[in-house]
Amino acid sequence: QEPLFAIDFQAIRNINQSDDGTDYAPPLTGIRSDEQYDLGGGWSVAVPSLEVFDTWDDRDYRKTVSFDATGIFNGIVEPYTVFTDFNTRAVNRPHIAKYTRFIGATANGNGRASETNYATMRYAEVLLIAAEALNEINGGSEEAHQYVNRVRARARNGSDFPADASGLSQDDFRTMVLEERRLELAFEFKRWYDIARREMGTQVFGSTGLEGLKANFDPTRDYLLPIPNEEVLRNPNLSQNDGY
Template sequence: MLSISACADLNEKPIGVFAPETFFKTRKDVETAVLGAYGVIASENLFGRQFICALQFRGDMVDIGNRATSAERIQMNDFNMDSNNGMVTKFWPQWFQAINAANSAEAGGMSLGLSEAEINPLIAEAKFIRAFSYYHLVRNFGDLPYIDFAVTDPASLKTTSKTPEAEIYAGIKADLEFAKKWLPNTQKNNIRTRPTAGTAAAYLASVHLTLGEFQEAYAEAKFVIDNKALFGYELEADYEDNFKGSIANSLKETIFAFDFLGQQNVGGNNDDSLVPMVLVLNLTGGYGVSVPSMNVYDNWDARDYRKKVSFIDTLMVDGVAHPYSDFSTKRPHIGKWARDFGNGNAIGRYSDHNFSDFRYAEVLLIAAEALGEISGSTDEAVGYLNQIRARARNWAGTQTDFPADVAPGMTGGDFIDLVMEDRRLELAFEWKRWYDIKRRDMGKEVFTGPNSLEPHDNFDSSRDYLMPLPASELRINPNLAPNNPGY
């Protein structure tokens, strides 16, 4: 969107902007545009590193390890960035490139004059990508321009103003409802890197949960759960399998992910740089940047298999075991994605990972939380949570007795607290924690409270729940002013 004008002289003919009515001739052209949007998101600036690492840094589960890293990352982590932050200026325009690709695909599909049955599944996929992109954007920036049409003249956007959050969420829900109606129940070869009706319903459940619309969140989550066989969803028996690049394409727990192809990089897309961000600096050649605080490790019960999977606290190098006291940052590092990245280079870059943005486990947690808000810790609500806990008791085939099942009858608030704690552990380091902190207004508690895992005394809920719009965008279009509070 605005990035198109930010990267081009508006007196010149913009490159990469086309008119849907002239470019799109066949259904295949529409599909090509849809697939191109995935390529934009599977880039170093978004799901390859910058955006998902920013979400990790904002939460209380990942701290900066190697503080010789770039200042933009430290600022993101420490809640002291301004509107020139380099991470924001990288991922903001990339999101709008994906949105414009989706908008163009939608407009192109509508221009072909095909029947609904022929074209609506692809239009639904374009709408899903737009909803997916805006769902991430609105949670981080609040009010921002909502563009749901193909941009053929970047100069026309110089006067675009911000759209209220409520209107953006309305657009997101409308797009997901359309996607749920028209997307197939499964994709060819049962791949999870293109959405299905189940994917759309799962994201609808998440959107409603974010907005505190618990009845609707429960209904959508229940729809996915009741139809899990139709969509091919189930919890993987071994929790660790979710984070193995070598089997990423066969995981039934994945609801939606971005596919990275090992040892391939095309024009900045398909660039997985998350793995080196979490690898130990001095012993593997990784960057050692995204590293949990010691409190996160110390406060996690060692009987929980998810702790073993989520951390590397001892590293074997050339047959020698190195405890974390030998690491450059003397703390246990993230183990997810680091042990098995499939085909990649020596430090895991350009891996085979499919980085999942949604797992079936989260659907169960949404159902438990939403139903807990509606009717408390009923047998049904507790049952969803206990499915997560039962899987956590499986240590790669060996059954244990921790964490124990939860019994019904807890007070409503206590049950919700328990669900939130299980979300923190189940989804550790998966860029979900920040969204939970924000939607539950837990920032002051988790960053400045006595039990803080990653203390930041400067956290300010009036400022830090939103990121700043890039200063470069406000210079191009003053109608975007004022920036978010505090920037």
């Protein structure tokens, strides 16, 4: 199976007399007043930028499965450019689709408390981890290319896109595999960790960066979290991370 590890959610209304354990991704990512999934629409809270949406090639089937670029309102399919015509609190941008399609049973409105499981690691990521690691050991190796191409072959859905990767140098392969992770694992809580471990923050959070300008981003501080103060107080040999 594709998921190797997953967070298992159940369609249960209340746990411990509260919303503990309730899945909130469907309403947070869903389109307000949208009728297509019989959920009552979402909240249009976590909505990608158009810049991110536009980085996907239209031929890439992963774009289709990652985004909802249309909604259904009053029984009619409408493009994202008019979402606010049907709810002023919506957002006129494509929404994340991964947590609303094939949602299964739900216990609360807007898709809350669904049975959608969150994959914390799936097989495609294992292949991309292997490709990235092999490239660092043996730059541009054929085996590393093959791992990426196995992921791409799975993503084609009967088309000829994306094409196989071939003949890349170590540096070009490194850039390519990080981009492949961004596309393949979109909205699966992986991107920040790639940015942090590769120290790409200055690039992606700059004025022309894909992730949007983060004026307060500090590369000398923000790749690491602060060590809890109580741990620092208990251990005189433990120093706090820079900037905290």
